[in-house]
Amino acid sequence: MKTRLTILTAVLMLSTMFGVNAQTKESKYGVDSAKTVLNASLYSEMVKQKNYKDALPNWRYVFNNAPKFQRSTYSKGVDIMRSMFVSTKNPKYIDTLMMVYDQRIKYYGSNRKYPTGWILGRKGGDFFTYSKKEPVLIKKAYDIMKKSIEIQGVDSEAAVVNKTMEAGKLLVLAGKLSPEAVIDDYLSFMDLLKNQMEKYPKKVTNIKAAIVNVENDFFAAGVADCETLSNIFTPKFEANPDDMVLINKIMKMLNRQECEDGALYAKVAEQKYKLEPSADAAHNLAKMFIKKKQFSKSKEYLSKSIGLEEDAEVKADLHFKLASILLMEHNLVASRNNALAAIKNKPNWGQPYLLIGKCYAAGSKEFPGKMHEKQAVYWVAVDKFMKAKSVDPECAEEANKLIQTYSKYFPAKEEAFMQGLKEGETYKVGDWINETTKIRLNE
Template sequence: MKAKGTFLTSILLTAIWAFSFGQKGVEDGSQWGHGEDSINCLKNYSLYREYARLNNYKDAYPFWTVCFNECPLASKNLYIDGARMFKDRIEKETNPEKQQALIDSLMLIYDQRIKYFPKDEGRVLGYKGLDLLRYQRDNLDVIETANGFLKKSIQFSQHNSSAAVLATFMTSSITLFRYERMPADRVVEDYALVSEVLDKAIARDPDERDLALVKNNVDQNFAACGAANCEALIGLFGPQYETNKTNGEFLKKVTDLLDNTGCKDSELYRKTAESLHKLEPTAKSACELARLFKEINQFDKSIQYYNQAIELETDPKERSRYYVELGDITFREKNDLPRAKQYAMKSAEEDPTNGVAYLLAGNIIASAKNCGENELEKKALYWLAVDYFVRAKQADPSLEETANQYIKTYSQHFPDIETIFFHGYKEGDAYTIECWINETTRVRTR
């Protein structure tokens, strides 16, 4: 019994001795450690902090090193100050090999902060990516590594991501794409991630100018980089349309991207452009929609938007152009010649120098096959058509060649002298064309 008691006493004394001697924080997971080691850590922490506050990193470094190695849970300041010290040394170092070693040490500081303060992982990964690119932006391997850090940072932090992280991540993705280190669909995926985060961040803090600026730059850079294609953009934004069809900012972004990527013939472009026009109707947007629906043979809808464009437009010259386009579609696609002629004349009224309006009127009249009951009445249409072609080149001399070609073509259909004589006319006589036209011309022969 005595031997057993002596043994237990020995164990107890050994434990007490070990505790009083100390244990480091890195060993027991405590903030400062225990015993003498905790006193040592507190002392070194106090000394390094005092020097660091004075930006005296040289004298702070030895004490900081003890804390970093022995009590890594002491404080986040250990890593914040450590990063500052090493960045200062990196920027002052001129030897490339030594500078690289310092960069590696800076990354180690960030890694250790993540290990001991895991709640900071998203933010610290952002610091890693930004600092790697700050010091090694010309190395594609480094850009690829930094891009990975930044993406993970955004995935962790979401709308709490900094503007710098979001902007730099997108820039690095585009750079990797341009050097064929990243496929186009990855760039689209990265853009989708950044856009979603930015939209949420801006919704939470609409007055934050940095976020709005980053969003604008990200949109512009993505649109210009060449990674986007119609299939990818439609796949990305198509599912978002229904919930955003009254969101003007979303609609403008999507229409701009689809336009810049050559996707204006897509259904998604038409839908977003129509929704945007409903929110912000302009003559220009109405005219664009009119042309879009004309291209897919939806002529009634096209006419509807041309009429809107005319109603909204304040510039007579623009209204004149819209009337010509409306007249052309009414003539060629709806075969409503009287109405088409009215539009051509309204175009000329709005802008008397618009010779195209007269060309249109001439072609409409020459196509009025149902007007006239005899040969002379039918051929008389060509006299009036040629009159309009002459007016076209007088209104706009740049159309002379085109007008002369029409004049040459349709003059060949004039009646011969026997026909006009048979009907009691001679060259130069006035002749009124009835039907729905009701205009007077002069008699001519071929």
């Protein structure tokens, strides 16, 4: 009762200020300012109490008679309609919910913070969530959300991107959307979410969750396996072999799904390098030859890609791949040099340090000198493993395993005593390694 008296007092004051029935239909207060304020106050109080059923008549008056009164008419209207539908399952509330969004666009679509594109995303998302999961209705929701993403771009809500991918999955499974359309959505959505990570660092948790959901929905759509991708894109590529937009799309998709060993990948990768001999094109060919275990060819194209690449992180990855192949071939000096180049381009990456340690360990048996000099190589190997986890915590688990494995090969104290070696003293490992370390001994 006290609340109603307070509201009534406020209404009487406004009546004095504006004059009851003095407003025209063009006014944000409608034709009766006092009645508008009274109804708005009443339904707002009921919404706070989550009494949506009783709030509905007062809200409806403001919605119908003073649509420009305040933006909260629409945000609270959404809450009311959602609640009424959940409690009654009556589809008329979904229709009204859509009207709420449409009217908000009409009167508040130019709002900077919540513009038309944002409102469309909420509208499509709610339609997808609350309407029946019938293909025709899913398609309607999908189209609304796609329009929102088209308008909003990187400012799209992650939840809207997520729901659009889910809707696309359901549509392709129902035969109402082409596999290529779902692939296009997946590629553009993943790029969009990646860009959002950079623009909105405070929303990283939500964006990461959306990325996981988009990935899961895409795989569940049944168009992600290499055979399906080949069936979709082979005829398109053969019909348009010089279309770089198509070629880049195919390469992006095949790379994401690790389809480097297929016939389509070979054709498209070679054509891309022929038309556009870029670092990316050379890298694609290198990955193909790695998958086919044709390592001399892969080294050739990795070297070409390194020479053309300008991005430091990508260059680091290329050097690391080349170093890995060289280690496998026991070309230890060249392997270490490429790992060092990777570190130079990406200093806080631990994997190249692990690789250098493995190079040292692999060269211990053939290292020149006496037994303790060969064993000393494990000191510098372990140094690299320790360095790896110090710069890159993600490497800690692997680094710890390698440290445990190779520490067993340190010289024994008794043998070290005979060679004049003392725990903790500085020691120089020469030859091609040429590094200074500390003596560590086993019992």
